[in-house]
Amino acid sequence: MEFWKRIEGIDRRWIYLIVGIAVIVPFLLPIPFPISITPEAQMLYDHIESLPDSVTVMLVFDYYPSTIAECEPMARSALHQFWRKDCKIITLSNIPLGGPSMAETVTREIAPEYNKVYGEDYVNLGYKANYVAVLSGMGTSIRSIFPTDNSGTNLDDIPMMDSVFNYEQVSFIFEVADNATADYWVSIVNAQYGVPMGCGTTAVSAPKYYAFVGSGQFVGLLGGMKGAAEYELLVEKPGNAVIGMGAQSMVHLLIIALVILGNIGFFMLGKHRRRVS
Amino acid sequence: MKTSFPVAVAFLTGMALVVSFFFREGTLVGDLSKNLKIWLTIVGGFTLLLGVVSITRVNWAGVKRQKSGWGYKLLTLVSIFVMAIPSILPASWSPLFGRAEGSIYDWLFTYLDSPMMATMFATLAFYIASAAYRAFRARTVESTILLLVATIVMLWRVPMGEAFLNLFPGDLPGFLNAFVMNGANLAVQRGIIIGAALGAASMSLRIILGIERTYMGKG
Numbered sequence: 001m002e003f004w005k006r007i008e009g010i011d012r013r014w015i016y017l018i019v020g021i022a023v024i025v026p027f028l029l030p031i032p033f034p035i036s037i038t039p040e041a042q043m044l045y046d047h048i049e050s051l052p053d054s055v056t057v058m059l060v061f062d063y064y065p066s067t068i069a070e071c072e073p074m075a076r077s078a079l080h081q082f083w084r085k086d087c088k089i090i091t092l093s094n095i096p097l098g099g100p101s102m103a104e105t106v107t108r109e110i111a112p113e114y115n116k117v118y119g120e121d122y123v124n125l126g127y128k129a130n131y132v133a134v135l136s137g138m139g140t141s142i143r144s145i146f147p148t149d150n151s152g153t154n155l156d157d158i159p160m161m162d163s164v165f166n167y168e169q170v171s172f173i174f175e176v177a178d179n180a181t182a183d184y185w186v187s188i189v190n191a192q193y194g195v196p197m198g199c200g201t202t203a204v205s206a207p208k209y210y211a212f213v214g215s216g217q218f219v220g221l222l223g224g225m226k227g228a229a230e231y232e233l234l235v236e237k238p239g240n241a242v243i244g245m246g247a248q249s250m251v252h253l254l255i256i257a258l259v260i261l262g263n264i265g266f267f268m269l270g271k272h273r274r275r276v277s
Numbered sequence: 278m279k280t281s282f283p284v285a286v287a288f289l290t291g292m293a294l295v296v297s298f299f300f301r302e303g304t305l306v307g308d309l310s311k312n313l314k315i316w317l318t319i320v321g322g323f324t325l326l327l328g329v330v331s332i333t334r335v336n337w338a339g340v341k342r343q344k345s346g347w348g349y350k351l352l353t354l355v356s357i358f359v360m361a362i363p364s365i366l367p368a369s370w371s372p373l374f375g376r377a378e379g380s381i382y383d384w385l386f387t388y389l390d391s392p393m394m395a396t397m398f399a400t401l402a403f404y405i406a407s408a409a410y411r412a413f414r415a416r417t418v419e420s421t422i423l424l425l426v427a428t429i430v431m432l433w434r435v436p437m438g439e440a441f442l443n444l445f446p447g448d449l450p451g452f453l454n455a456f457v458m459n460g461a462n463l464a465v466q467r468g469i470i471i472g473a474a475l476g477a478a479s480m481s482l483r484i485i486l487g488i489e490r491t492y493m494g495k496g
């Protein structure tokens with residue numbers, strides 16, 4: 001009984017230390033485990049593959065730098081898949097803190113691999129405040145909401161935008177989000193303008209969006225780092241998400257072990273009886 | 278006047294957007310909707326400015342009176358302006374201005390802001406582990422069901438856990454995807470989404486009709 005009392009009152013710093021070790025060790029000693037592909041990730045990949053070559057798509061960077069670990073691998077993999085199909089990519093963000101910068105960094109890093117040129121093959125529209133008005137307004141005219149790109153160049157001076165005026169010229173939208181903006185993309189853009197959409201989101205947000213996959217409003221869904229790892233494998237570009245699966249596995253298993261241990265102590269010390277009475 | 282003017286503006290703009298939804302672009306009402314959406318983005322920009330003014334006023338007052346933690350307030354002010362001013366200045370003046378690669382803003386964002394935000398978010402793993410150990414208890418039937426399902430879903434969402442689930446007969450990962458995520462979870466989420474949408478619609482209607490006035494600081 002004394003043992004369980006000590007376990008129950010363990011200093012939280014020991015838990016922090018164990019979590020730290022569980023995160024670091026898999027990066028130093030990777031244990032390869034097969035990563036299975038969920039139907040939602042496969043559906044997203046298949047839909048993008050089925051798009052005609054060279055169509056215009058939107059890639060939306062609606063995530064803050066805090067969730068880069070989960071969201072950026074999704075955006076990177078999407079860029080690989082889109083550019084293999086020679087798609088023209090419009091990037092934009094409804095996040096003021098870093099969205100346009102992250103779009104700029106990631107696209108400029110991957111573009112040389114596919115010989116893509118800014119203004120001809122991709123354009124970064126940047127950020128505009130009030131996302132409901134932005135999403136709704138682009139249905140009428142992208143230029144009315146974004147007269148210039150992120151660096152201030154007039155859209156009329158960007159060759160790729162010569163034939164893109166509103167959602168009618170956009171064949172697919174991939175929303176990478178760590179917040180509720182995905183809801184507005186569904187209710188405004190998909191529901192009112194009928195543009196097919198896919199979504200990549202954090203693990204904590206993913207359960208909500210299964211409803212939109214079920215209703216056919218999202219063609220597929222990537223949930224958290226596992227979803228990102230699945231997509232990396234599908235596009236055959238394993239990267240940070242696949243590497244991160246080891247650390248995430250260890251931490252998930254550790255939390256489960258801690259929950260089990262905590263509950264054993266809870267019952268051994270008879271606290272369940274006190275709580276119920 | 279203080280009450281009736283905002284109510285009139287809310288009614289007119291709200292009704293204009295509702296009515297214009299049924300008109301095509303090119304018509305008077307359809308174009309009105311287009312212009313109102315542009316106005317909305319402009320107003321949105323001013324709300325950001327209002328935020329900057331507000332945070333500056335509050336923090337500057339703290340610094341001036343040297344309240345406890347005034348050093349942090351000063352750091353907040355310095356951070357805002359050091360990050361904002363070079364990004365607003367035109368890049369044609371210097372490659373350090375603007376938001377392009379190599380600018381001051383880009384450097385601060387990439388090497389300070391981004392890692393700091395990622396670090397803050399990453400610390401959640403430590404707190405979640407500690408909180409799960411202390412608080413996640415099978416106290417009632419409901420909490421026991423939640424605990425069991427959460428544990429199995431957590432196992433399923435990582436390769437090591439999935440490999441463990443595959444040791445059992447039957448397709449457990451497939452079952453979890455079909456019956457937990459696309460079954461019980463989906464049904465509950467739909468209920469929440471529909472409920473929230475109905476709530477938002479009724480709240481919008483109350484604001485348009487002037488019944489709801491809490492946005493003006495009135496009950």
